[in-house]
Amino acid sequence: MHMHKFEKAWLIFGIGSLLVFLTVLGVSAFYLGNQPPSCLATIDPEKVDTTVPFNEPGLKKVEGKDWDYELVYVASAFSYSPAEVEVPYGAKVKIIATTKDVVHGFEVAGSNINMMLEPGYISEHVTTFDKTGEYLIVCNEYCGVGHHMMSSKIKVVE
Amino acid sequence: MAKTELSRKTKTEIEDSSSLKGTLASVFLLGFFLIITWVGVYLLFISRF
Numbered sequence: 791m792h793m794h795k796f797e798k799a800w801l802i803f804g805i806g807s808l809l810v811f812l813t814v815l816g817v818s819a820f821y822l823g824n825q826p827p828s829c830l831a832t833i834d835p836e837k838v839d840t841t842v843p844f845n846e847p848g849l850k851k852v853e854g855k856d857w858d859y860e861l862v863y864v865a866s867a868f869s870y871s872p873a874e875v876e877v878p879y880g881a882k883v884k885i886i887a888t889t890k891d892v893v894h895g896f897e898v899a900g901s902n903i904n905m906m907l908e909p910g911y912i913s914e915h916v917t918t919f920d921k922t923g924e925y926l927i928v929c930n931e932y933c934g935v936g937h938h939m940m941s942s943k944i945k946v947v948e
Numbered sequence: 949m950a951k952t953e954l955s956r957k958t959k960t961e962i963e964d965s966s967s968l969k970g971t972l973a974s975v976f977l978l979g980f981f982l983i984i985t986w987v988g989v990y991l992l993f994i995s996r997f
Contacts, residue, residue: 796969796971796972797968799972800972803975803976804979807983811986900996901996902993902996902997917997919997921997
């Protein structure tokens, strides 16, 4: 098959870029262990308040795990529990969240933490809080009349 | 008497359309644009917690 040399050039360039992108994705997923926030963990949405760990929302220190703290959130129309939390600077935290009623969002503004909370599913995100400051958590999935007032706060303190 | 057109030879200019220089330039412009924006978003992802 005759192919112009320019055609060869842009095909190699295109396929090469695709391979680079897919490699980055593969390393992220299979080596660094990144996964979707809601990954096969389920819960009975009727019994959230009595199910561990959602019976005690908030920050808890844990031992013997890859992270130092677990930060548990329960979302319901139209608030998050806890409404405010202080996280020590540099702490590696696993955020575990779910909802009691409808679909809610969980976005920590200005960070990579952005999850959808679906009834019946548990959403998780592991992160290291390496910048001090106050971070606003907002609901970014329309959940009803009080949607725009639904927020919480994370304070990263020294 | 009217002359028939049959015998008249006309030369039609054929433009050389085999040059792919412009195509190459536009393909690579688009390619670099995609790579720069992809890397930009990736760096933003890396720099935030």
